[in-house]
Amino acid sequence: MIQNEQIKLGHIDFINCLPLTHGLKQGGFAQGLDIVAGPPSMLNQLAVDGKLDVSPVSSIVYGHHNDKFLILPEVSISADGCLQSILLAAKRPIDELGSARVALTAKSATSHTLLKIIMNIAYNITPEYFVSSAASQAEAFVQADAVLLIGDDALYAYHNQTPNYYYYDIGQEWKKLTGQAMVYALWVVRREFAAARPDLIPVVHERVVGGFTYGLNHLPAAVNMLSGKVPFSDQQVTAYINLLNYRLTPEHQAALLTYYKLANRLGLIDSIPSLNFIKVGQ
Numbered sequence: 001m002i003q004n005e006q007i008k009l010g011h012i013d014f015i016n017c018l019p020l021t022h023g024l025k026q027g028g029f030a031q032g033l034d035i036v037a038g039p040p041s042m043l044n045q046l047a048v049d050g051k052l053d054v055s056p057v058s059s060i061v062y063g064h065h066n067d068k069f070l071i072l073p074e075v076s077i078s079a080d081g082c083l084q085s086i087l088l089a090a091k092r093p094i095d096e097l098g099s100a101r102v103a104l105t106a107k108s109a110t111s112h113t114l115l116k117i118i119m120n121i122a123y124n125i126t127p128e129y130f131v132s133s134a135a136s137q138a139e140a141f142v143q144a145d146a147v148l149l150i151g152d153d154a155l156y157a158y159h160n161q162t163p164n165y166y167y168y169d170i171g172q173e174w175k176k177l178t179g180q181a182m183v184y185a186l187w188v189v190r191r192e193f194a195a196a197r198p199d200l201i202p203v204v205h206e207r208v209v210g211g212f213t214y215g216l217n218h219l220p221a222a223v224n225m226l227s228g229k230v231p232f233s234d235q236q237v238t239a240y241i242n243l244l245n246y247r248l249t250p251e252h253q254a255a256l257l258t259y260y261k262l263a264n265r266l267g268l269i270d271s272i273p274s275l276n277f278i279k280v281g282q
């Protein structure tokens with residue numbers, strides 16, 4: 001039993017985590033947790049600064065800071081190919097972006113590196129990248145020839161495409177390049193917290209994995225909770241969630257290591273990290 005919000009748990013406030021959101025809010029899985037919700041980039045910084053005990057982080061953040069964290073097993077934000085919410089929108093075809101200015105959403109981290117890998121290795125181009133806090137596709141295009149979006153912003157752009165612009169599902173581009181799925185985010189445990197409170201690790205693991213399972217088993221109700229609150233139909237949200245998967249199987253882990261190897265080859269991470277999992281069971 002958790003008393004008095006003993007665990008600070010990060011939570012991504014995108015639709016991609018809707019199943020867990022529903023589990024936390026409706027399934028009782030948030031009991032005793034101090035939930036800190038926000039975009040991946042905010043949670044990444046809080047986690048690296050040691051201000052969260054357990055949190056989803058962009059996979060690339062584990063690649064840079066694996067000395068600070070242990071990985072929570074059996075959970076991730078992944079997709080095997082198309083997923084609609086990692087999206088490059090461009091004024092011209094991707095293979096004509098060699099001298100382009102490419103805006104990278106400030107909400108992301110994994111996908112910045114993922115796009116650079118795909119541009120360099122699949123298309124042999126290295127455009128000019130810059131991080132943009134633009135609130136919309138239209139705003140970003142004032143300064144850019146192409147825009148990388150993630151999460152709900154990407155999903156909106158996917159369903160509201162500008163005529164004569166070009167749209168690329170970066171999950172599909174990764175699949176074409178490697179034949180593998182992509183792991184966009186991992187749940188990590190701050191090493192100091194794991195050492196101080198080993199008793200709470202099985203609890204938080206059960207809350208996150210159990211919360212996702214609850215939400216997936218009650219997906220129609222979870223989707224219905226969003227009705228009228230997001231610019232997507234129930235069918236669009238359901239189809240989107242069904243493109244994602246939240247497991248961390250050996251195949252996911254192999255795909256993640258491919259990502260780290262290619263990032264290291266391009267000098268985007270200093271070394272290829274080991275996947276150090278926290279022990280949950282006895």
Ligand SMILES: C=C(O[C@@H]1C=C(C(=O)O)C=C[C@H]1O)C(=O)O
Pocket residue numbers: 012014016040057058059077083085086107108109110111112150151152184185
């Ligand atoms: C699938 C997604 O993956 C996301 C992409 C992330 C990133 O690029 O750093 C981090 C967490 C996920 O929310 C999404 O944003 O839709």
